[in-house]
Amino acid sequence: RMAIRELKVCLLGDTGVGKSSIVCRFVQDHFDHNISPTIGASFMTKTVPCGNELHKFLIWDTAGQERFHSLAPMYYRGSAAAVIVYDITKQDSFHTLKKWVKELKEHGPENIVMAIAGNKCDLSDIREVPLKDAKDYAESIGAIVVETSAKNAINIEELFQGISRQIPPLDPHEKGNNGVICMHGGKPPSQAHRCC
Amino acid sequence: MPGLAAPHPAVTLSQPRELRGGWVLPGSHCALGGAMCSREVEAALLRLEETFSASLAHVNTRILQPLLLADPEPWEPRGREHLQLLQQLLRSSQQLRQLTEQSLQSLLKRLHQPRTTGLEALPLLGSADGVLQVHLEYIESYTSCLVAQVFQQVAKGKREHWLAQCRPLQKYLAGMSFEGSVDAVLGQALCQPLAQHLQQYILLLLRLRDTLRKHHPAQELVINAITLYGNLQSFLQQALDQAVATQALGHSLSSRLKDALCTPGHRLLQDSQDIPVTAIPLRAERVLLFDDALVLLKGPNIHSFDLRLVWVHPVQDRCMLRVVTPEDEFSLCVRDPQDLVVWQWKVSQAVCQALRGKKDFPVLGAGPAPSEPPACRSAAYTFRTKGHLCRATYEGEWYSGRPHGKGTLKWPDGRNHVGNFRWGLEHGFGIYLVPKAIEDKFDCYKCHWQEGTMQGYGICEYSSEEVYRGYFQAGLRHGFGVLDSAPQAPQPFRYTGHWAKDQRSGYGIQEDGNSGERYIGMWQADQRNGSGVVVTQAGICYQSTFQADKMVGPGVLLSEDDSLYEGTFTKDLTPEGKGKITFPNGFTLEGWFGSGTGRGLNTQGVLDTAALPPDPSSTCKRQLGVDAFPVESRWPGVYGPFRVFMVAGCPGELQEALLGFHVQRSRVPRRAQDYLRCERSCLEDEAGRMEDALEELLCHREPAALQRYLQKALNSTWHPLGKLLRTLMLTFQATYGGFGANKHLQGMAQGEVKQHARELWAAYRGLLRVALQRKGQALEEEPEDAETRDLQVHRLMLPLVLPSFYSELFTLYLLLHEPEDALYSQGIASLSLFPDSKLLEFLDVHKHLWPLKDLRLTSNQRSSLVRDRCFLSATECLQKIITTVDPREKLEVLEKTYGEIEATVSRVLGREHKLPMDDLLPLLIYVVSRARIQHLGAEIHLIRDMMDPVHTGGLYDFLLTALESCYEHIQKGGMRLRRLPGHWDLRDLS
């Protein structure tokens, strides 16, 4: 019997960096920017295998508009991971990303896994943020970093696999005698369910 | 029958007549020899009746009436008794004569008109019962006279006179003898005619039977009449024997004993002098069996045992009978088994006869079945000794010498117990009245009893007008119970909580009726002791430790203005000693407090004005009592009896005792009778109901059916689950309801509701286990795994249970989130001034998502003034959130609202469209502001607390969070508006 772990993941980043596109690519494996500047939905799930577990990502979109920033804590509370996205063609978006990281460090859940996505890597010719800057920064804060392209489906899977790997494996001692797996803490950032 | 009531016109009782008519039929002379025809037999019967009637007439005028006047001492009690007995005898003799006359008339009529008058016209054939009755009465009154030796007393010394009176009877009586004493002669004169009549009548009836054709309709009647007369003969013989024996007994007794035992109504049935028997261990000299009592004589003492309360059992393999009576048990020993059989048979038959209250007919032991005396009896008895029953009169059902079944006990001091008994003790439901010094005042216990003491649920209405409803143990209040003071008491109160040995003990809530102050916490020996939370009607709330009813040590004091004091304080809630005040604005004052010399509060401490606003969770939203009273162990007294009930296998007879009952309480009772009228809401066939309920439970295990079953059970007033829920509601209201509702108790309350859902689910599982056990099956998943249990509790039980606690619970959420809800309302109020288009614009909703069709712009309008048109379906949908109590249904409403928004957007765009958060949030804010739901903050928090934890992180959680963020956003708008008036000026926007 395989256990399903539910992992709440929240998306953070400026409007237009491609948060919704990344999720859309990950969940539905398509990208359609002709029809609408933003496509996808505000809540999506996808289950992927990871080792001998299944990880069910519960992906929460957030509103990128500046005036809704103060509402963000409601969304990221209880998250197992945060995907923070910037646009490699926009230096500003990388600046915003740093603000999010700072906020998460201060107010976010303990042990939250932070994954930095430098999106639109297909547009590297008009790049403003060097990959090295991002890597150095990520290293300094202990986060995963990867450059992605929702458009060309580059590194999207890898981004989430990276998160999966960062999730600490289940303590075998906490395994119930009937195969149910319990998580740490009072309010678990992720949940485990039985799977048939 | 008028002919029986008044003397027949043809009969004058004063004058004995000569034989009438001299009806002699042709051929009747040869009658006695050969076969007679029916007419001849009837003619012979007629002559017989004439003879009998004439002799009765003679007895009447010559003997009975003169006897009535002859008593030498009519003023003495004995004389009066004799007179009564003679009058009775005269009356029965007259009845007998009327009956004879009636029979005579019918026979005459038949002789004249044999065709129109059937044989059944004869009273003997047509109304045998009446005939029997008249005869029995005569025999009874005659033998009573014999026992009381009436004739001997009355005719004393006038032998010649009475012999002369009797002599003419010779004419009618063949074997009349005039030898012997005067009473013997008189006795003969009064009995012999009847005996002879019966004898001869039978002979003629036998002939009559022979004359009738085989299937003649009257054949059976005649045969019955023969039997009846035969039986009457036997009865008469037995009655005479018993009377003689009783009379003879008198001669062997002292006059005191004789007076006591040989009363006219008494008949001796068996005497240990005839068949020897000894009583062990009473060592009586003589054992007498009367028709109503078993009597042991021991010296001058008489031990008399009412036969209705005598049980006899043979002792195996021994010549011994065990006799059980309410207060004595002894053995009757005989020498040989033959004698044992006689005694046992006699006693048993006498008991049966006594229980029937009527002489066996025709002889003892010939009564209707059963011929063995029943073990269960119904009788009254006053105890002489025997423990707590001493001098009490018990009236009711018995079993083998002990009160058993339903009955009433009355003590001479006015105490009273009406109810069920088992093996001589109060057991089962009973009402016990204890009179109080004040006239007509009682303590009234309507309670369940076990082996003589109150045990289980009961209601006590004290003479002080206090009322206790709850559990008892060993006669004392113990377990869970509610005590209400008298309505007019100077210090009215209600205590809802636990008891031990008649005192408040454990967790309990007491509300003071005058001040409205409510203590929630631990008790010991009727005093506040341990952790306690006090809520005042003014809204002040504190938690502290109590010892012997007094507050000791530091505590937490929260005032209604949300300032917080931590430290020691006095009974009137003034800080005293070391402590710290945190003001709502975050300023703190820490140091020593003292209520100086009448100059109010003085402090030595540090005022910190630099602090940040305080953490709401430790001040305005602080929750008291959650840790002090762990929710799992808050109400053991409520759950406990239920568990006992289930472990015992849900026995119907314990249902009331363990789960309680309800009594309709009308007006305040005034008299003892009022107390005893106790209409319990439950019915007698509780056991059957329980059976049905368990049966039904097994047929409703599929999710939908189970939900229906539980719903019904929880709403029912008698189902164990319903009863449990009702008690829990009572405790919940006592803790959180009414004026004492305080926001600082919300945490306790919400935990308690969930705990109740868990316990009720466990209770259901317990019932299921019992139901399966009864079928010889076991519960499949035992123990239930934690995950399935949580699922059932949240998905199934909580929604069913929540409505019962909702109003109190929601009020607490309301109070807790009042400030935010107020800001939110302001935000809503100002947003509602915007026309739709302005609001969409203000919220930065992308133009391409506007439902322009709903705005309808006229040519000279720069913008639409239309209001509340856009996203109307979503708005109306969201408003439904307050129409349901179930958190899951509320979340479904939210999901539908989200669907409606997307549907509207899809309509506008002309294609399927999923909204990302950037677009969804402004639209949701729009819809929430238009839905204008009051107390949305309270709603959101209640939904979140009561939501199935399975949804955490999922879609429902996401939607609820989205709603919460809208709420907070609107609240901030309200705040901004308050600070910057005119910021959202309509003129700027239009």
Ligand SMILES: Nc1nc2c(ncn2[C@@H]2O[C@H](COP(=O)(O)OP(=O)(O)O)[C@@H](O)[C@H]2O)c(=O)[nH]1
């Ligand atoms: N070239 C390119 N464009 C992208 C990529 N990802 C997103 N976009 C475009 O960026 C714009 C904003 O994307 P969106 O997913 O709505 O960003 P969000 O506001 O962060 O959710 C859209 O026009 C997308 O087509 C990408 O990987 N490469």
Ligand SMILES: [Mg+2]
């Ligand atoms: Mg987006």
